[in-house]
Amino acid sequence: MIHRMTAGVATLAALLAATPAWAQSSNRGLQTVADGAKVTGHMTIDFNSRSVRNNIGLDKYSIEALTVADLMAYSGSAQRKPEDTITYSLRIDVNNPQNPSQIAKDVAILRGETPIDEGGRYQPESGNLRLDIVKGQQSSGKFGGVIQGREVTRWWELGEQINRASQAADKLYSRTVNGKVVTIQVKNPDPLSFQGLVLAPGPFSFLPQTRVSGNLDYDYELGNWLTDNNGISFQYAVGNQAYTDKVTGSIRYVEEEGNFTDAKGQSRNYTGYYDYNLRFNEPVVKPEEAFFGGENKDADVEAFFGTVEQNQAGLYGRVYYLDSEDGCRREKNESGQMECIGPTRSEVYWDLKPVKLTYSQLGNWFKLEPLMIGPFNDE
Template identity: 60%
Template sequence: MTIRIVPATLACAAGLLAASTALAQQSPALKEIPADKAKLTGAMTVDYNSRSMRSSSGTDLYEISDLSVADLMILKGSVQRTPGKSLVYSVKFDVMNPSNPSQIAREVAIMRGDLQIDANGRYNPDAGRLRIDVVKGNQTSSAFGGSIQGRNVTRWWEVGEQFRKAQKEATKIYSRVVDGKLVSIQVKNPDPLRFERTQLAAGPFSFLPETRVSGNLDYDYELGNWLTDANGVTFTYTVADRSFTDRVSGSIRFVEEENTFTDKAGKKRPYTGYYEYNLRWNEQAVNTDQSFFDGGQAQAQSDAFFSAADQSKPGLYGRVYYNDSEDACKRVKGEGGKDQCVGPTRSEVNWDLKAEKLTYAQLANWVKLEMLILGPLTDE
């Protein structure tokens, strides 16, 4: 039987599509954050009790204070981490009135539950019922799901050995377009965080959708950087029956230096290093067949690859500062048989990031993902 589609049917379908598009465009999720509000700022202290001689608990404590996500929400609370076993969340959300950000509703929602880690280093939010519960107003619950394959090395004192092995193993090429030119770097045996249909919970606002994440965030042992490969990290979600996919690419580069910075309260604070964010949303994809590495131009290529001079494209830019200390650290035999600290016993962390031309959904999705990978991100 032949089905005939008459012009009236086509017109009706076109009208429904237009209506769906209009509804999606009206959603706060898809609104671009005003430039003067587009910031991610706040602080966190991490006590690595698993590395300290002062503690026998073996449980690391992350305490988040006033992590402000634009004029959208504020996160504060704690995460308890038993390395190699689990992270237990109790992170509360204050939400701002979209019409009047000076009006703040306190502790409207909470991210709670466990992020279990299995024997293969895989993070499983389903196993610990990790979720966002809206506990005031219209109460709802939305779960995190899927899994994240964690890095192969999670213990600080194994990093040196892993790097020595990496020097003898395969390299991976990373490329991006900078000022219209293809630049590439090579990394020796990177260690990936692999997102396997990872599900980010909806909320705490009803317009922030459930989101699926896939792709890799690779760690470079030699320089301590995080990188995306040619596929990037993709976020897929639906708003008003329209599907959206964002591809995030770029780098989070580690810089080890001692200096001071000015926090959002105007106070000078010391730091021992920082991560420099140069992440782009939906930037020009690179044809991997064109990727190359010119060993004679390695440093120039690296400088260009990590350059954050151009911050005009949609992305997340700025620094996350670390002030690390090693008081009462546990020690292991290092190179040459000398005892060395297994890592910092305390970190004071401060976010100072700018979101350029991102929507509320895009920034919220990235913050939720960072909360899931809090352990690996702060390990080095």
């Protein structure tokens, strides 16, 4: 749980008044996040567009203290009208770089709209999505580019998608596990694509304007997310030095029931979770088709998505989901039976661990994640 600032208010206030919050302590961006740091938080998603009890049809994502180590924390909400627009209002608290136990609240706001066109393209610049610094010397930075959402977002369309996938060419994904190259195949993956995406600068100088490119591919058969060998690239500059970080790996979905203890020490139930295994700047591994048998062996799949070698620079852990279908709308499934079109509510809990990441790397990833909450959480 965040230790809220109870002392040193005047010192931090003077710091914020003297200079923009995002211009503080640029050297910190190259420092490694402290061992044991966590990413924790809670989000409630109300899928009102799936409910028979709500005629407004706006899906709402309510974030409670998404705390990114001792860097910053989000709170607020986003509302999405499916296939039309998503509107953000997320407040950002920041940790004092000179004394991370001190926290300044509501220093910045991520706000504005992101229109969604007929092709499922999220376009933040068209809706003036921006990051506003509202304390200290005020400033505003805009997001740009495009996020191409997944092609299929409704389960009752999945049968057709999987049928098409069975006729499509495989795409191979490889990674090194315990010194061995492990390769799996996915039929017709659906990419969540970042096309010239620009992350607005802030709320620190070591989180400058950043360009993001690449794909996070979705596997409909198993419900997993994967990166190909190109990964997801983040390009930015700190001071006069240019940096490019490449994120590769997987986010595996596990459908099972259980319980865990959240960041506040409360026991929580879950109906499934995403298992993060994302690595930063790992050596490139090329799929060797000549040595691939053409089928996913259980041992290779388990190894590919396994939790070994989590001492490499990366982001690991789980994001838990507790889904419910109260008052859901129903459609006919492939058997002709009426079935809920998806959860009407999801309680989401982050429990992630950054390993050997710099503050710039971690901050950039968690400026990207809020932009993905719509397509990433579609069923």
